[in-house]
Structures are given as C-alpha cells and as structure tokens.
Amino acid sequence: MRIPEKIGKYRLISELGAGAMGVVFKAQQDVISRVVAIKLLPDEAERGDPALVKRFRNEALAAAKVIHPNLVTVYGVGNDVGFHFIAMEYVEGKPLDATVQTEKWSLSDLLSMCIQAARGIAAAHSVGIIHRDMKPKNIMYDQEGLVKVLDFGIARIGEDSLLTKVGTIMGSPPYMSPEQARGEHVDARTDIFSFGVVMYEVLTGVRPFTAPDTRTMILERQKLKNPPPVVSILNREVPWYIDRIVSKCLYGDPRKRYQTVKALVDDLLLAQYLLDSNRVACTVLADVCKKAAENSFCIPWKRIGRTLLAALLFFLLCILAMAPQVSMAFLLALLVPLFTLELFKVRRFVKGMVDRQVEKEIRSKQKKKAPVAS
Numbered sequence: 001m002r003i004p005e006k007i008g009k010y011r012l013i014s015e016l017g018a019g020a021m022g023v024v025f026k027a028q029q030d031v032i033s034r035v036v037a038i039k040l041l042p043d044e045a046e047r048g049d050p051a052l053v054k055r056f057r058n059e060a061l062a063a064a065k066v067i068h069p070n071l072v073t074v075y076g077v078g079n080d081v082g083f084h085f086i087a088m089e090y091v092e093g094k095p096l097d098a099t100v101q102t103e104k105w106s107l108s109d110l111l112s113m114c115i116q117a118a119r120g121i122a123a124a125h126s127v128g129i130i131h132r133d134m135k136p137k138n139i140m141y142d143q144e145g146l147v148k149v150l151d152f153g154i155a156r157i158g159e160d161s162l163l164t165k166v167g168t169i170m171g172s173p174p175y176m177s178p179e180q181a182r183g184e185h186v187d188a189r190t191d192i193f194s195f196g197v198v199m200y201e202v203l204t205g206v207r208p209f210t211a212p213d214t215r216t217m218i219l220e221r222q223k224l225k226n227p228p229p230v231v232s233i234l235n236r237e238v239p240w241y242i243d244r245i246v247s248k249c250l251y252g253d254p255r256k257r258y259q260t261v262k263a264l265v266d267d268l269l270l271a272q273y274l275l276d277s278n279r280v281a282c283t284v285l286a287d288v289c290k291k292a293a294e295n296s297f298c299i300p301w302k303r304i305g306r307t308l309l310a311a312l313l314f315f316l317l318c319i320l321a322m323a324p325q326v327s328m329a330f331l332l333a334l335l336v337p338l339f340t341l342e343l344f345k346v347r348r349f350v351k352g353m354v355d356r357q358v359e360k361e362i363r364s365k366q367k368k369k370a371p372v373a374s
Helices: 050-064 096-102 107-126 188-204 214-223 240-249 261-275 282-294 300-322 324-369
Strands: 010-019 022-029 034-042 074-080 083-089 093-095 139-142 147-149
Touching: 010 034, 022 083, 034 050, 050 074, 050 083, 093 096, 096 107, 096 139, 096 188, 107 139, 107 147, 107 188, 107 261, 188 240, 188 261, 240 261
Parallel strands: none
Antiparallel strands: 010 022, 022 034, 034 083, 074 083, 093 139, 139 147
16 A cells, blocks of 8 residues: 555655554644644545445544544544545654553552543543543543543444444453443443543553453453452552442443443542542532532541441340340440430420410410501
8 A cells, every 4th residue: 555645735754553444644734834643544445344434434523523632633534645534633642551551650640641531531422422442542641741532433423323233343352341342232331331441450550351362351241240359459559439430430230330421530530639639620629529528438437427336236236146134224224315315305396386386376466466557
C-alpha cells in the first residue's frame, strides 16, 4: 500500500501506529500550521470487508458528536487519493498503561487520571455513544497532564444495530464485559465494567483477569464466576473505599454495577476528597462535601455506633445461651429503667397535648367575649 505525501489539506509527516481500523499518521494542516493525527483506511478495504468502512466512518461520527476536554476532537472526515481519512486532534503523550509503567505516580495522581478518563466516557454516554473498547491503550496522558479518551472505532451510537448485531463479539477480550463476551446487546454498563478493569490495572500494575489464550479468556468472561482479588491486596496503599468502587464496576451482573458513569465519577471524586482534598476542584467541592456528609462510610461514628450495637446484641445472645437466669435478670435491669423513661416521655407528651387543648379553648372563649368594633 503506497502512502501519498498529502491527503486533502493535510501533509503527512510520520507514521504513529497501525491497527485493525487503519494506519495513523502525524500530519500538518499547512494553512493554519496545525499538527493533527490522520487515520487512513484504503478504498480497497471496502471490497474485503464492507462493514469496516462503515465502522471507520462510525468512529468519526461518534467522536465528532461531542466536544469535551477529555475526549479527542475530530476536525474532519473525507475521501481522497484512494483513502478514507479522519483528521483528529494530535495528542502528544503516552497511553495510560505505558505512563503508569514508566513513571512513578502517587495514588492521588492515578486516581486523578481515572477521574479524567471517566468524565470523558460520561460525556460520550451523555449523547448516546457507547465506546465498547475501553482499555489503557485507548486512554492517552498528554504532556499538559490531560487525559484523553480516543479510538471510537467500534462505538455504538444510540440504538444503531446495523453494525453490532447480537451474537457478534467485538472488543478487547482482557477488558470486555461478560455480556459483551457473550455477544449480547450492551449498554453503557459494558463501558463501566471495562473501565473497572482499566482502574484495577492502573492501581495494581496487573490485570484482574488472565487466561492462556484469547478463546479461553472469552469463555471464562462469559460466565465470570470468580471475582478478582480486591485492589488493596495487591497495592497496600489503596484504601478500602477505592476497593469498593473498583469492585462495584467489576460485577458480572450489570444490575449490580454502577448504572451510570456519572455515579461512578461522583464516587471517584468523593474518594479523591477523602484521599487528598486539595486535589478536588473548587467547582465540584460543594457537591463532594454534601455527598460526603450524606454518605455513611465517610462518617466514622455512624460505623462505630452500628458496630457497638452489633457487639451488644451478640453479647446478650451469648449470655442468654450460657446463663438464661442471669441474662433475664440483666435484661430486666436494663429494660425497666428504659421503660420507666419512656413512660415519663409519654406522660410529658400527653400533658403537653392537654395543655395545648386547654389553651385553645381559653383563647376561643376570649374571642367570643371581645367587644365588636363599631
């Protein structure tokens, strides 16, 4: 395949990578000297696989449908000199997995990257786009500290089913959800599962699911009987509330996962606030604080109160089992004062009601005796 020096208004500079959905080049739009990324797909690909070009154009339509700082922006799409092409924002950085492997990041930094990526996915979901191929290689970390979600090659837009028939398995096996591995109809919750796998890998450095080959991995994923170990077992720095977030994403049953990425982002922001409140932006700080106040796991004395109540009940059951007579005496000694106190409360409540009724009657009589103004 001979690559031309120029396609449309873009001059090709160097190859960035290749995949099933075409070859990506670094290019320059000479008129405004803008550096872009150009994805190319030769015209003859349509003869071998007509759906490939449709998916290629689907990527452009999906990415161009929403503009968000955490999504790659599409500048144009077209056909020239025997190639279909998509011109998009050039992200100078590294995929998320390469960034985590080559550089030492704090837990707060890693969580910040996950929050940015989740916001990009939430923006795509808000206009009806399901990515269906979430993996670290499709999440870029640029030199300015921004995370960008890219590669919507197999995205599904709205209820479009022409390119994604039931029974067709598409995506990356290590990251796909059970329903996606079964070839079933998928919704936004499939991206939540895949993103949970990404977070697990980012926080621990290993994938939660492994298999000797792709076929075995897909078969195991279709059933997903055994959940992976919690994140904190592999990374002792991870607190339990982040464990809970990742585990909730990785449920095999979609009904048990987060139902929206917005809810996932809210919990990630809350976790970031608990981990390092200085990393939470002022624009969302009020909402995060409100959620923290409403959430029981952020209020330690609520947990302590429940634990003490459970311990007391357990203690009473043990006494009841070992020494019934002593336990009955103990219960009577405990319940009599409580019962007496409740009687006083009831008496005070009844007396208050009677006093209010008497006062109401006195005021009614005074109104009747009051002289009428002439």
